[in-house]
Amino acid sequence: MAETPGVVRITDVAALAGVSPSTVSKALNDTGSLRPATRARVREAAERLGFVPDAQARSLSARRSFTVGLLSTDSAGRFSLPVVLGAENALVGGQISALLATARHDPVREQHHVRSLVARRVDGIIVTGRTTDPRRPIQVPMPVVYAYSPSQDPQDASVVPDDTAGMAAVGRHLLSLGRTRVAYVGGRADQAASTLRHAALAATLAERGVTLVGEPLFGEWSERWGRLAVDLVLGDHSPGEPLPVDAIAFASDQLARGGCDRLRDRGVRVPQDVAVTGYDDWDVMALASRPPLTTVDPQLDRLGQRAAELLLAAIDGRPAHGTELSPPRLVVRGSTAGDT
Amino acid sequence: MAETPGVVRITDVAALAGVSPSTVSKALNDTGSLRPATRARVREAAERLGFVPDAQARSLSARRSFTVGLLSTDSAGRFSLPVVLGAENALVGGQISALLATARHDPVREQHHVRSLVARRVDGIIVTGRTTDPRRPIQVPMPVVYAYSPSQDPQDASVVPDDTAGMAAVGRHLLSLGRTRVAYVGGRADQAASTLRHAALAATLAERGVTLVGEPLFGEWSERWGRLAVDLVLGDHSPGEPLPVDAIAFASDQLARGGCDRLRDRGVRVPQDVAVTGYDDWDVMALASRPPLTTVDPQLDRLGQRAAELLLAAIDGRPAHGTELSPPRLVVRGSTAGDT
């Protein structure tokens, strides 16, 4: 109904309610001592005018900007985007606005953004990146929380996805299906996401005395490599012969989708002959794959939310230290379950 | 080298340079009349201390916040994200910061965000959405530019992708390859992206006296529907028989990828037997498809950039009116070209 006119100031509300500006402030902030009737009258006047206190003026008094920076090293890509959104979502609840700053892997741009955020006197900064590999910390005079990409300084507050738990869940799931001849296909060999997931899978299987089939295969994060890796795993296997594996765990949904495609090309049934798992729960891959992928949802929005919580606590004088693990969630679908 | 210390104020720079704060201001802003030597001395002092003028104080004087809001109706998804990033990128050049506000299709959240942006006295707002269908305008006392989703009010400034030009390019491309029996597969029938692209393709072919094969097929924006649509186009065709079409234009890369998969399943060669085109140039679809897709890149980052330019001009007192079309770009790949 009432639309936001030009600009409504506290004096306008005061005039309408027939009180002074200071009374309006007390009424709207639940401070001071006022008659309930007055409070209500002011509230109604503010509502009617669509009054929203000027953030600049407020931060003048509060000595805070009620703003945090979201610094994305990445161009807010597939991984940092959910984190950023989760964080923004959590901040809105705390009446805090989010300044977006994307650096696109350029240190100069990043430095520029950092300066800009400092100039804006943000109350804190959330730093996100493209990979789970540790990154160089930033130097600023306000609290910082690192999300997804942890800081190299273990004293800094970081939140990272618990890949170990995620891949362990995959391992247990495969064992529960009776699969014991499992191969692992990773992405780039120099990235934590590849190596950590491999280690977690190997360790989980080892608890039941099961060892991975062959060496872990590392390559790149593409469907293409997923297809190639399947060829490497199957070797010169031809239809009818016994298969060297009964499950393949891929380190990403993209790899797994490529893998499924190749398995189907070669006449291997998924999941009857070989169970397949992915990682990331990236819908356009996991759901479009034939069959749909059993995978791990790293719940990056929750991770971003958690980072925001830690940042708000730090701004509030209760800083956290060290790296926190954000829990993933196993999602079972047709590539292991049999039913669609 | 020099790291940002606690907080550097203009007085600190003044003290180090041995001048007054006002002189520092003049030196750094190239105003007033100062000896070049003084200017240089101040500049060096500011550099050494890593001085960045407090944005709040600056906006106090300038009566501007040097901030714009990026309001995304969508949760900054696949389409609005590139727009947002393009806009943010362009704003950085203009020394302007971007406040991120995502509404996730919730009118209440959107209203909340709009109020918050008004309270922050942003200099302007860029509104983006999930589809190219017109949306209800927002009521705020500052300039607004609509990007991707235009405003329902034709007087508002909007920038939308030129789907007509994009699909026309596809049509000309197919004709240039000698394909004349073309079918069209769209997404949801109630969305402009489906209908507009169909109309553009039909019109372009009609210029050369070519009509589309069969009725346009509408369904949903999924690979699954792409596969189904191919079955509908081919009917009960079996290998060896003449094909009813020599090209299929899909309204998205996702549809086209599903289509390619089904064509291959059914033994139809792409592009020799049937040429396939997509739309969006979404790398994970267009490049992962076998063969890679000829498609249209709507250049959404440029669209966002353009929206930012229009907004900056409007803030500067030169408002634009009406809907501007942002040009797409045809990307030719293996699904029509023959070579990979």
Next chain:
DNA sequence: GGAAACAAGGAATCCGTTTTCCGTACCGTA
């Protein structure tokens, strides 16, 4: 009837940059 609690207003406060004046020093000319 007096003291304490309560209500509401007036005016100072918050902040650091920008900008408007104004004073000084220096130069060239008379």
Next chain:
DNA sequence: TACGGTACGGAAAACGGATTCCTTGTTTCC
């Protein structure tokens, strides 16, 4: 040497609206 003009730099006032003391009425309870 005196004077006017100009170049340079400084002092102090804006800039802006919400918040918060502190003060002054006003009620209420004993």
